[in-house]
Amino acid sequence: MPAPLLDINRQNAPLRDEILAAITEVVDTGAFLKGPACGRLEKAVAECCDAEHAVGCASGSDAILVALMALGVGPGDEVILPSFTFFATAGCVSRLGATPVFADILPDTFNIDPADVERRITPATKAIMPVHLFGQSADMTALAAIATEHGLDLVEDAAQAIGAAYQGRPVGAIGRVGCISFYPTKNLGGMGDGGMITTDDGELAERMRVLCDHGQAPRYHHHLVGLNSRLDTIQAAALGVKLERLGDYASARSRHAARYAEAFAGLGDTITTPVVAEGCDSVWNQYTVRVHGGRRDELQKELASKQIGSAIYYPIPLHLQACFAELGYKPGDLPESERAAEEVLSLPVFPELAAEEQASVIDAVQEFAATKDAARAA
Structure with missing residues (x-):
């Protein structure tokens, strides 16, 4: 019998009427951006990750980009991350003019090797960004200890791992900030691109929210140079249906x-x-x-x-x-x-x-x- 690597339609088809009803509500209200479904999803994801705050954005890649921007990563900085991962993890570092510093992985879990991370720290190191690869958390105890010792930010690339846990704690708020993807093939997959950033830091959450909306707060008052990275309400509505499962x-x-x-x-x-x-x-x-x-x-x-x-x-x-x-x-x-x-x-x-x-x-x-x-x- 043939067996596909993935069949998205099998998951979405049983929820078709429920998803369409949620999307229809958005269409009827016309609140295509920052609608009620966005707030509900942010609250639900924050609870799922045991985080105080969650900020919706346009993609998992943007979640990483915005998180690094909010932490002030830029030219002259280095961010240590695994080489064995999807391109976006390093690409976002490079886009900000910072330097990705690649660390090796542990052979059993495929996740970043904390000992190799520590060997690669320099005075230019700004952050450590582990990837919870294939749905399993990196060794956050060791990484958090290294980050604390050297005064570094710890950014979780949890794009593949929403719902995973480490020592009984959900990933996404173990470090300073967590980055989640809702790409259709992910464990919580949307109807297109979408992402979420989680944190316990209220000031950082507000900064990321402003950065996602062109750096404006209030409208037309730009205190930061941001980007256009909002999670649209239709995606949030569909994701809200699937998050329950x-x-x-x-x-x-x-x-x-x-x-x-x-x-x-x-x-x-x-x-x-x-x-x-x-x-x-x-x-x-x-x-x-x-x-x-x-x-x-x-x-x-x-x-x-x-x-x-x-x-x-x-x-x-x-x-x-x-x-x-x-x-x-x-x-x-x-x-x-x-x-x-x-x-x-x-x-x-x-x-x-x-x-x-x-x-x-x-x-x-x-x-x-x-x-x-x-x-x-x-």
Whole structure:
């Protein structure tokens, strides 16, 4: 049986009437920006993240950009972040004229290595920005201690991790500020782009809110140079409907992840399953395995031949991307990030994945591993 990597329509279709009703209310009121649904969503996300404040914006990338702007990151500053992540994390730093400083990852969780972070701190370091990759929190105890010791801001890129927890606390307000994405493929996905910034700092929240609206407060009085990054009310209305099911979505993803872990437990020579660190509750934005022996692309091709979806997140670490060549990184500088880029493969784990579809994925991976084991034995 074919199995897609993701099927957004399966999640949205059962909610179609409810979402359309929420959108119709927005259309009827004409409050397309800063409407009541925006305020309700901000309040609900703040509660979800155990944060005092939440500020809606136009995308997850803008959430990072605005957070860094509000913290005063700019030319001459350095921000330490992982190389093994989506481009936006580093791109926003660079757009502000600051320098992204890439740190290596821990091989088991794929998250940033606190020890490597500390090695890279200089007098120019302004902030540390861990990414809660694939739905699992980074080691926030270690990172918070480093940030405190060196007087640095700690910015959480929680784009893939809304609903995840670290030591019993939701991600998003553990650091100074958290950044969330509502891109349609995320655990809480909208009908287009959207984002949210969370914080316990009321003054910082107000600054970010002003920055999202051209830096004006009140209207036409510009105390800051901001940007146009508002979360539109239609997106907020649709997201409000789906937020009520976020826990159910996470539970389904966790069940799928547990089934994979059990099925692949004996494949260690070929497949290594992802590790959830002690004290972490992952929401499994991706289920990412390592494929050993240089066989990752071969497995992906085999899965594709059976109409089973998979993806490589991420094939080129950021420190080796052409746009950052002037920073002087070279192959071998971040060995764990580079090894992950050569080995990772993400398998279907979306909430609506059918048991029969997942069985097809499991069968295909087990068959691939058995074939390779037989070849090695011969």
